[in-house]
Amino acid sequence: MRVDQIFSRAKSAGCQPISFEMFPPKGELTLERAREVAAGFAPLAPDFISVTYSAGGSGNSAATAKIAHMISSELDIPSVAHLTCISLTRETLAAKIEEFRAAGVENVLALRGDLPAGMSEAEAGEIAFPYAKDLIPALVDARFCVGAAAYPEGHLTCDDLPTSVKHLRQKQDAGASFFVTQLFFDNDYFYRFRELADAAGITVPITAGIMPFTSKQQVTRMVFTCAASLPAPVIKILARYENDPDSLRQAGIEYACRQLEDLQRHGADGLHVYTMNRADVAKAAMSALRAQARP
Ligand code: FAD
DSSP states (O other): OOHHHHHHHHHHHTOOOEEEEEOOOOSTTHHHHHHHHHHHHGGGOOSEEEEOOOOSTTOOGGGHHHHHHHHHHHSOOOEEEEEEOTTOOHHHHHHHHHHHHHTTOOEEEEEOOOOOTTOOHHHHTTSSSOSHHHHHHHHHHTTOEEEEEEOTTOOTTOSOHHHHHHHHHHHHHHTOOEEEEOOOSOHHHHHHHHHHHHHTTOOSOEEEEEOOOOOHHHHHHHHHHHOOOOOHHHHHHHHHTTTOHHHHHHHHHHHHHHHHHHHHHTTOSEEEEEOTTOHHHHHHHHHHHHHHHOO
């Protein structure tokens, strides 16, 4: 099923789609491992599952379309395949579109991808598809339902939030029919961003992405790779449980559940959980949201 339909049906029914992100597991039995991970999510019945794509290095981008198809065809859960354009040429994009079509992919999250080491933003502007907005029209023409990324605190390499929102609007104008946000630890950033997006004429659903944190190392990585601000309550959890990894993990998952509940109460268009392939993390998030949604 198309994700834009999922959002419009949920809106008519007065509810919010709850979705998960998973990444292709590494290793030789990739599809088999992915099947196990996705099977752990299936009883939770998320509205859709998105599958990341790695443009190079450690990831396994060849598996993305196959995993997305496995999720929708075997588990009957709608799926979204991510695709990055930073390394694509016109020829390799055409081949990717064919690969995605052949695998039965319906929904694609169109991304730029992170710049390869040593490439500047100015150099990126010289390549075939420098920005996600340049990838979107070809995917829309190929009849995929296309989503894109949004940044409540602005993108890491973008100087200010209004400019980041202007770039978001360009992605909507190019044909994106839903947005998934970067993770954030402080919901106030999301609410401020949503006001700016409204004012900039963003009309497609923006689903809020939340990552339950399970270690200090993970939080530190996210702060520097995603430009996510650390609010005092998160710093206090990290300090309080510095020498107690199990309690830190538990407190991090609970913090994310409270964030998700607050977003649900404030009418976010959708809630997206960065599961890190952990069914227990996804289960905690889903239980909190379903309990709150119950009349
Ligand atoms: P863009 O929207 O193209 O923006 C990239 C930068 O260029 C930003 O600073 C933006 O402000 C700027 N920009 C945009 N348009 C213009 C313009 N017209 N003129 C000048 N500057 C402009 N990465 C992966 O490798 N694989 C994944 O599967 C993946 N999944 C993700 C899922 C989500 C929900 C999110 C939020 C991110 C994901 N990423 C993934 C990371 C993403 O690839 C990086 O954040 C990347 O640096 C930006 O991608 P984008 O699609 O937002 O790029």
